[in-house]
Amino acid sequence: MGDESEVRAAAGRSADVVDLDGAAVIPGLYDAHIHTANYARGLSEVDLRGVPSLEAALARISGHASRLEPGAWLSGGRWNSNTWDRPVQPDRRALDSVCPDRPVALASVDGHTTWANSLALRVMGIDRDTPDPVGGEIVKDADGEPTGILRESAAYPLRDLVASGDLTDLLRTAQEELLALGLTSVHDIDGEDCRAAYLELHRAGELKLRVHKAIPRDHLEAAIAEGRRTGQGDDWFRTGPVKLFSDGALGSYTCHMSEPFAGAPGNAGIAVTPYPDLVRLIGTASAAGIAVATHAIGDQANHLVLNAYEAAGGRAGLRHRIEHAQHLRPADIARMAGLGVVASMQPVHCTSDLDLVSSLLGERDLASYAWRALLDAGVALAFGSDAPVEHPNPFAALHAAVTRTRPDGRPPGGWQPGQRLTFGEALRAHTFGSAYAAGEERRKGVLAEGMLADFIALDTDPFAEAPDALLRTEVLTTVVGGEIRWARS
Ligand SMILES: [Zn+2]
Structure with a gap:
């Protein structure tokens, strides 16, 4: 670290000189919440993000099916019927019309709802007599027949049924994509x-x-x-926290709210893990030296998770966290700070969800995606993407954090702009903050002597440019552990 003469003096004659021609260098970006196996598999699955209608989704599915082996599962998805021209819940018959002869199971964009065809239901052993599993729902029509929509745990049996390529090969490819985006570390979920x-x-x-x-x-x-414990391992691979779920997601009407969703009387979401189990699991993990990361989106879910962290007591320096922490009761922000719970958040969820938040959560006293309020209260923020729910590009997250607008500029001035962060604060949450969540802040997250040499060079200087430049920023070189691991050719 330092100017050229200092660096040359410290490095001595043996050093390699790399001239970056004035490019900006920032610490390597650290994604605190990413599903890299799903992301890697997704590189070969059907992707329904951005399709404008059910018909367009079916056309894409049919095209993808024509490239698969006969009888093989068709998987993937990321569909969002809320954004289709007619926002209807799709059903198995629509899938059967283009894909009757192979099982099809397609997860919604948030991963909490699965859309299956008739053959997939048959393979799973689901029919009109199958009861709902604990923590899930097999949606049935007026005649009592399954519609093909499976919520939450009702889709879990698919995990063992849907096979894809060798995961080691898929991850070898996927890591190149992530390095190219400037990511040098991930918390894999x-x-x-x-x-x-x-x-x-x-x-x-x-x-x-x-x-x-x-x-x-x-x-x-x-x-x-x-004998696994959080933090065990070496600088390349460490054991992280145990991942628990307290609720579902907003777009699937399964996040756990203190009041029902607007227009859905009686439906305030799903408590995926009953509260006593949550307390017990947190206690068991903590006693074994394992930190806890609990998914919580609705205000009631977040409130209960904080209660559970409090009730479970002693945790010997472990950094427990809440994943997403999207909609909070304002009074819970100070509690979160007091309990030392890390807020692991994904800025692009805010800009993707804002229409849904307005329509489903309406005029309530909630702190939603409240990065500014959390930071000001002293809560540690760790940023990530939740890929493949969203694209893993960290510069999209930094843009959303700084502007609270979508890439198309909507809404002008940003949604609830009082919760925006400065670029420096957003970058810190996406580097140091993620390192802090993992107990690695002495090794990663800032450019300083004694840290691991993980850094990236950029084609624009985000500290000098307007926020919209983040949407075009490209990584030139990615260095991990002092070695160039990826470079733009
Ligand atoms: Zn996730």
Whole structure:
């Protein structure tokens, strides 16, 4: 660190000189919440983001099906019927009309609703007599027949049924995409298969991206039995927190609110994990040295998670966190600060969801995507993408954090602009903040002596340009551990 003469003096004759021709250099970006296995698989699945109608979705599905092996599952999705020209809930019959002869299961953009065809329901053993599972719903029509819509845990059996390519190969490809976006570290939220694949890449010396790997709730007991603890590992691969769910998502009407959604009397969302279980799981994990990251979107979910963190008591320096923390009771912000709970948030969720927030949550006293209020109250903010729910490009997140507008400039001046951050604050949340959430702030997140040499060079200087320049910013070089791991050719 320092000017050229200082660096030359410190490095001595053996140093390589890389002239970046005046490019801006910032710390490597750190995604605090990303599903890299799903993202990697998604690179080969049907992608329904941005389709304008049900008909357009079916056309894309039919085109994708024609490229698959006969009988193979068709998966992917990211559909959002709220944005179609006729915002109807789709059903199995629509899928059957283009894809009758292979099972099809397509997750909604937030991952909390699955749209399946008749064959997929048959393979899953779901018919009119199947009861709803705990924490989920098999939607049925007026005649009692399943419509093909599965909510929350009703879709879990698909995890074992839908196969895709070798995950190690897929992640080897995906890490190149992430490095090209300027990401040098990730908190991965996917499963144990993803952990195994990363460890295989690490053993082979092929891991170029640093990974903090969450533990799925279903694997908590096994992880404890094998002595796993948060922070264990080396600078390339560490064990992260256990991931719990307290509710669902807004677009699926499953986030847990203190009052029903506008226009949906009696529906205030779903508590995915009953409160006593939440307290017990947090206590069990903490006692074993495992931090807890709990998904909470609705205000009631966030309130209960804070209660549970408080009730579970002693946690010996572990950094518990709330994933998303989207809609908070204003009084819970100070509690979150007091409890030292990290807010792991995804700025693009705000700009993607804002129409939905206005229509479903209306005029309530809520702090929504309240980055400014959280920061001012002293809550540690860690930013990420939640890819593949959103694109993993961290510059899109920084733009959303600084402007609270969509890339098309809507709404002018930003949605609830009082909650905007400065570029410096947003960058800190996407670097240092994510490192802090992982207990790595002495190794990562700022450019200083003694840190791991993880940094990126950019084609624009975001500190000098207007925020809209972030939408066009491209990474020139990505350095992880002092070595160039990716460079624009
Ligand atoms: Zn997620």
